[in-house]
Amino acid sequence: MRVKQISIFLENKRGRLAAVTRLLADTKINIRALSIADTTDFGVLRLIVDQPDLAYQVLKKNDFTVSETEVIAVEMPDKPGGLAKVLEILDQNNINLEYLYAFYGQSGHEALNIFRVEQIDEAIQVLGEHHIKLLPGDAVYAL
Template sequence: MKIKQISVFLENKSGRLARVTKVLGQHDINIRALSIADTTDFGILRLIVNSPDKAFQVLKEAGFTVSITEVLAVEVTDRPGGLAEALAVLQEAEINIEYLYAFVQKATNAALVVFRVEQLDKAIEVLQNHNISIVPEEKVYSL
């Protein structure tokens, strides 16, 4: 149920993001989802890829500062209030969300939301108990 997310520290300079994507492409690693948070001087690129362990290795070998973080992927109905239902469950269980990012899957009429939470195992249990779909890693990596 846990998904491996690649986090890459990037200097806020022209071409750094392009270099990451080029390295991944050269090694046949496909990006499934991404998010970037930046400041004036640097950014953190967060990636869900089809082969996270390989991505970690090739980016490290290319000189990037990279880490793997466990996150979870939740599927919510693509309609007003769909995300609110999952967030309410986490709030009720007093689980803090550090960050999230999402994308819509047109074919399934659902949105996939990637969560980084403080209590990952508890979040999985609580969401499952409320019949909220947690997407297994194999499915996420193959989207």
């Protein structure tokens, strides 16, 4: 149920994001979801792509500072309270959420969020026990 996320450290300079996306496009790697956190001097671009191993290799080869992180893809009803329910389950089980970002639902009735948690194995177990659907990496990459 783990999903590979690619994180790229980028100087906050004009053209850096364009360079990453052009490199991925030229390598036929499709971006499925992304998040950017930035400061005045740098940013961290987090990506879910259809070919994470290739993306990592290509970015590294082209002198980008890149890392791979395991995250989980959590599907929930796309209605008020859907996210709150999942977050409450994690909180009640002392699982710390580091960050999350939205994806899109497959059928139009679900929301999909990417969660980075400190205790990934515990999160997978607890969410499964509460019948919260987690998508495996292969399913997420194929969306």
